Amino acid sequence: MSSNPAASPLSLSQLRILALASLGGALEFYDFVIFAFLAKLIAAHFFPDSQAEWLRQAEAFGLFGAGYLARPVGGLIMAHFGDVAGRKKVFTLSVLLMAFPTLLMGLLPGYQTLGIMAPLTLLILRIMQGAAIGGEAPGGWVFVSEHASSRRVGLATGLLTGGLTGGILLGSIVILLLHAVLAPDVVSNWGWRIPFILGGVFGFGAMFLRRWLEETPVFREMHATAKTAEGMPAKLLLRDHRRAILCSMMTTWTLTAAIVVLVLMMPPLMQTLHHVSPSQTMLASLAATFCLTVSVVLVSALTDVFSLRALSVACGLMLALGGFGLYALFPLFSGTLVPWAALSGLCCGFVGLVPIGMLRAFPAQVRFSGLSLSYNISYAIFGGLTPAIISALTPHTPVAPAIYVAFTALIGGVGLWFSPEKA
Incomplete structure (x- = not known):
């Protein structure tokens, strides 16, 4: 299926929608990947000192993997409501589900304070992140494609996909800056929390901005003609x-x-x-x-x-x-x-x-x-x-x-x- 190369450019309204969608997507992927970049330091804080370092790091990566396992479940639940109740509500909810646990990760006391509840709480937060990321990428692609004109769906979708991969790039840059600005002992003591707190704060900002997005024309038409998915x-x-x-x-x-x-x-x-x-x-x-x-x-x-x-x-x-x-x-x-x-x-x-x-x-x-x-x-x-x-x-x-x-x-x-x- 090809289209006319001379099609008109994206309108200002469509560009605003793309910018808000891409910003939220980039922040969600940033929140998701910084855990992997900081896994070694997270392991030192949330698992017992009596364990071998390799075991603690393996457990931290196990928590990282738990986020992937939660993706299908969270994605299917949010997609169900996205097809039945509307794209916009779910698209905004996914940012909240990512921002809230990310902020808490940056503030959560370690094993010495909470004991076994520290890694268990971290696991719950990681599952919430996985559920959120499971709805973000599919929801974002559907949202921007249904807002774009038929001759610019590829460009609109690509800009959002670029925003998602840009979140990985943003995470890498923040970690590099963290190690460049702070001394190694400061980073290992409390500095590792900064990327999580920043991600959580900016995630709440993205959620607030997404409130101004409009429901997609495709879903509004389906809703008006009673053609939304039933059951x-x-x-x-x-x-x-x-x-x-x-x-x-x-x-x-x-x-x-x-x-x-x-x-x-x-x-x-x-x-x-x-x-x-x-x-x-x-x-x-x-x-x-x-x-x-x-x-x-x-x-x-x-x-x-x-x-x-x-x-x-x-x-x-x-x-x-x-x-x-x-x-x-x-x-x-x-x-x-x-x-x-x-x-x-x-x-x-x-x-x-x-x-x-x-x-x-x-x-x-x-x-x-x-x-x-x-x-x-x-x-x-x-x-x-x-x-x-x-x-x-x-x-x-x-x-x-x-x-x-x-x-x-x-x-x-x-x-x-x-x-x-x-x-």
Whole structure:
């Protein structure tokens, strides 16, 4: 499905909606990822000193993983009400569910004060974050796409996706500034709380701003004509839209591989495989995330002009080449990790195709639930399994990450090629 390249630009009202949606999405992803960046310090505060350091850190990452497990449940619940009661209410609620626990994480006393209640409370807060993030990305994509004109859905969706990945970039920058401004002992004592408090405060600000958003024209029309989903949207999905669910889960698998393997896992893999310094890998991660953000916006905008099938082939090939460039060619050129990482980020434009394919695959009555079900279940499965798969394969060959990314690019390309277009 292609559109006229000469279509009018986004209106001021649409740009305002995009800005508020992207700001909230960036803050939610920022809140979600800073936990991973600060996991070692969190482990020292919320688990007993008598435990070995590796065990405490493993427990902290277990809490991080709990957020992923909560995503499908939270996403499905919020999507249900988003399809039945309205997009705006749920879109505002997701920010509150993220801001409140993030702020409390920054204020929560440690194990020495609360004992076993400290990690248990942290687990509850982490589950709340996971539930919120499960509704944010699908809700945001549906919200901005239904506000945008039909000829600018790709651009609008891409700007929001860029805002989401920009939240990861924002988290990285804040952590770097934290370590640059404060002494190491200050950071480990209380400074680690600052990013959580900032995220919580700004999250409440984003929630307040989202109150001024209007319900989408698509939902208002469905509500006026009594065509909103009745009963359980999830049942309608499983009965009538199994192909769309399968194809959307396949493309989401590719999205997780691109982000997890080429961005999130890249620093520890490069430190282990090629003995690159932590400072260099952090710079490389920043470069990859920035280029990923630019790439998804550009590629998403191209869907307003070119067919999704053609772009899926081109972007799938680029994603595979980016993986091999980073993990196979970089070792031949010592000291060049940052440009190779930036190139791999630019090759991740396939990520921008995934939400657009899902938005087209589901009709408006079950669109929110369709995206949430497919995206969150696939992300929970493959986002959790990918690190384990890569860790198991890498000892056999250092290019295993590239092979895995290329394989998922093929899977996602097939998913997009056969995905139905009902929107």
